[in-house]
Every structure is written in structure tokens, then in C-alpha cells.
Amino acid sequence: MSAQSALVPAGTRALGLGFTGNLGNIDAYISAVNRLPMLSHEEEVSLAKSLQDKNDLDAAQKLVMSHLRLVVSIARGYLGYGLPHADLIQEGNIGLMKAVKRFDPNQGVRLVSYAMHWIKAEMHEYILKNWRLVKVATTKAQRKLFFNLRSNKVGLDAMSPQQVADMAQMLGVKREEVVEMETRLSGRDIALEAPTDDEDDKFSPIAYLSSDQQEPTKVLEANDVVRLQSEGIETALGKLDPRSRRIVEARWLANDDGSGATLHTLAEEFGVSAERIRQIETAALKKMKTALAAYV
Template identity: 85%
Template sequence: MTMMSAPTALVPATNRALGLGFTGNLGNLDAYISAVNRLPMLSHDEEISLARRLQEKNDLAAAQELVLSHLRLVVSIARGYLGYGLPHADLIQEGNIGLMKAVKRFDPDQGVRLVSYAMHWIKAEMHEYILKNWRLVKVATTKAQRKLFFNLRSHKTGLDAMTPPQIDALAKLLDVKREEVIEMETRLSGRDIALESSTDDDDDKFAPIAYLSSDQNEPTKVLEAEQVTRLQSEGLETALGKLDPRSRRIVEARWLANDDGSGATLHTLAAEFGVSAERIRQIESAALKKMKGALAAYI
């Protein structure tokens, strides 16, 4: 298979779609990733509208926009499976197939965002690809290992492990190190292990898939982290800017003065402003309510 056949097949021939398209062959994987990361993401309303056009009118242009806007999701998920030694481009290619399947089956009336729905299909295609290919890739990766791979079985006399003299003789015959013969025999005699548990109980957490994949680049977690950062900086500053000086002073003294959350007491601020503690509590409550409204735009 060609390394980037699926990704390049997904993109439009012109640069009209989504305001940014691809023209011809992107050249390499880095260029592809850079290009898909520049594609704009869809709002919830746009996503629903496109999904309904696809569902009701079989509008392929709508399907293309849904796929293009989620290509970055595939790239992000693929990074979590690089530990298997399989090409990043091939993982992306298989993930894109899963994304297209998800778009085809997506129901906009279920109340679920496409990003959440598509993750299952993308991972399913990647898992299938890994199950079919990772053991073969890992068995023989160097020239010496390939030489051993194709000669070891023919020189073994049975299913039992080779004896030290047999190992020494084979290493001399094939002109490889003794340790390499031992390692290859261990690999070939090892059994395949299911990536995912065959049961639905708590044993799932001990299946290899639970610790071989990384969730550090999980798209939903990345988006959540970015949203938190945005709230803590831009959103918080905007909300504080909508308060009068007294209200802002009270909120900052009560909630933002110390990292451990030990802010000023109501009585301390009451003495500062020459009012009752109850009045400080009322001002604080009104200020927090006003800030909540301002922060709604960042959630």
C-alpha cells in the first residue's frame, strides 16, 4: 500500500472546501499533519446541519466537510499507538478509514458530538491493523533477524528448545551471534496475546491494550486541557474586568490571593470596607454570579 494513499484520497482537489484545501501530493507526512491541523473545526450547529444533509440527501460534499474537519482527530489518536513499531502514516491511513465509516453512520439526533462517536470507529480500525501486522513486524526487523527467521525452523529437530550445542552450531553456520539465535527462538516460540480482553468484566483493565496505548494525546483530554487553560487566563481576566473595583477586590482577596485557596475572611474584608460581613457576602455572591455569565462564552 502507498504510505499516504488514504489521506491524500480524502482531500479535495481544489482549495475551496472549508476555506483551506490540499493541492496535489503533500509530499510527506509532516506536511500532511501540518495541513490537517490548519483545517477549521466545525461548530456544533454546523456539524448537525452537515450530518443531516448527508443523512437526508446523501450529500457527499457534506460528508467531505465532516471528514476533513476531523482529520486532526485521527492524527492525534494515531500518536498513541506508535509504540508498536508500525508506520505513523499507515496508522493514520487506517484511522481515516474508521473516520469515514463513522461519518457514514453518524446520527445527528442522538445528542452526541461526532468527535466522541468517531473515536470508537477510528480506534477499531487501528486495532485491527495492529493485530494483523505488529507481530510480523516485530519478529524480524534487521537483516540478521530476517536471516534467522527463514532458517531457524528448518534447522530445529523438534518442538523442544534448542540445546546450547545446537545454538552454537547454528550461530556459526549462519554467521550470527549466539545471543541472536536465542532471542529469535524465543520470539518464534512465543504465543500471540490478545490486545483486548475477551470478557466484559474487570479483567479488561489488565489486557495489553490498557497499557500499550497512551491517553496523553487523547483528543477529548487535549481539548479539555486547552479549555481549562483558556478559562484560567483569557476567560478569568475578561470576567474580572466586568466587575466594579470593590467587587473585584473582594473576589480576588477571597479566591485568587493564594494558590491553596486560603483567601481573606468575610470579617477581614468587612473591616477594610467599613461594612458588615453579611454585606461582603452579598457583594461576593453577586460578583460571582456576574462572572459566571461572562465565563459562559468560554465553556
């Protein structure tokens, strides 16, 4: 179901919202809601009390339907963010229904005034979630600055120091906060990887990222390996007797490719059996392992 054909979310059909017939597009929807009758103050209070006291869903439906044009009007003011008009209206309708649910007719306030806060809140949340892949405003203060800066900034050029100072004073925030938010607003989303086509001039940030070998934990691991290979192994070899050291070095440290002397070659050199050389090697490696424990 498209956004345009589901401007009133399916989850709210308990209120009886929705139109019969095929509205087809956003213009037809707007035309339909503008033809819905508005309520007098007395009718609004009566319906609101019926909903409050009796949980009258028919009353809730009439309250919502009579204010759908308000949502359309508010949504029109946020079209500059480049998001679908239908989606903005749908989010605003959610805010309207929340307002109707919480509206207290005994406070002496018209529903239109009360509902504006809820409608805008839902639209703001939708805009902040969908305007950019990366959130530009997360705290309440940043959200306020985001919308005020968007509506008050003149032109697309960077703000001058005086304009920044004036904006900060008008919004009651620090100059640094205005500069930071303007920088976020002026940026744009860039795909990490280049598009899958044959053009060679496409910018691909992933190609310029540093190797993961420079990641701090990997650097520390590499330094530990170097220290272990140099200082640690030399210390461990120093714990061995000359014959054991000769066997370990000939078997494991003679060549970089790991192709050391065979047991039989060393057996001939020392005049013992190959099995004896293996036993000496095993004991020497265990002793070295104990010495290397301090370097791991």
C-alpha cells in the first residue's frame, strides 16, 4: 500500500478513519478533506466529552475528520525538506489522533490549538529521521535549532560571523552551536562505496579510508608480536643449555620459511638418536614457553 493511498494508517482504523472510493493521489485526498464539515465550538465540546466519558469512537472519528485539513495545512509548511507530502500528512494524522485522545474539553482550549503541537511533533520526528541518513539533531535543543535555523536562514551561502551572532542571540544559543548546525545542514549524504557503473570519476570514500591495520588494537598487537619475537625469544633462548639452544635454533629459527634442520640431521651432529633429539626439543620448548609467559 502506497503512502498516498494510506494517509490514515491501518493501525488507526478502529476510529473509522478513511474514505470510501479510490482517492488515487494526494490532490484528491486534499480535496476530499477540505470538503469535510468543520465543527462548531459547542459540537466540539460535546463530542470531546462523549469520547472522554464514554470512550465514544464515533465522536473521536468526527473530531479527527473535522481537523484533517489542519494537518494538510501544517504539512505544506514542511515541503522544503524534500520529503513526500503524503508522508508528512500521514505522520501529522498520527499526531492529530494522539491529540484527540488526550484532549480535555474542560480546559477551555480549542482542539485546533491543542492539536498543532502534536501534529508538528510527529512531523518533526519524521523529518529528523528521514531527512538524512545520519541524524543531524538528537537532543531537544538541537532539534529546536535545526528547525529555527532552516526557517530563518537567508540564502544558501555560509553565514557571516555577524549573521551567526545575530542568529545565536535570536535563538538563545551559543554561536558555536549555530555554526555546528549550519555545517550539518550544508553537508550532504555520500555513499560509502562508489555506484556500480563503469564511470571512473565517481568519488568513493571507502577507497580513501585508512587500512584497518592502523586500528589502535591491531597496532598494539603488532608491537607485542615484534617485542615477543625479539626481546622475548632472546630471553627465552638464554634460559637453555648450549645443546638445547642449538637444537631449537636449528629446528625453528634458522630459516624464515620455517624449514629447519631435521631430527636425523641433528642426531648425527650430536651422536644421539633422533628420538633423543625430539625429547630435548620438547623439553626446551616447554622451558621457553614458561620464560615467554611474561611477554604475553
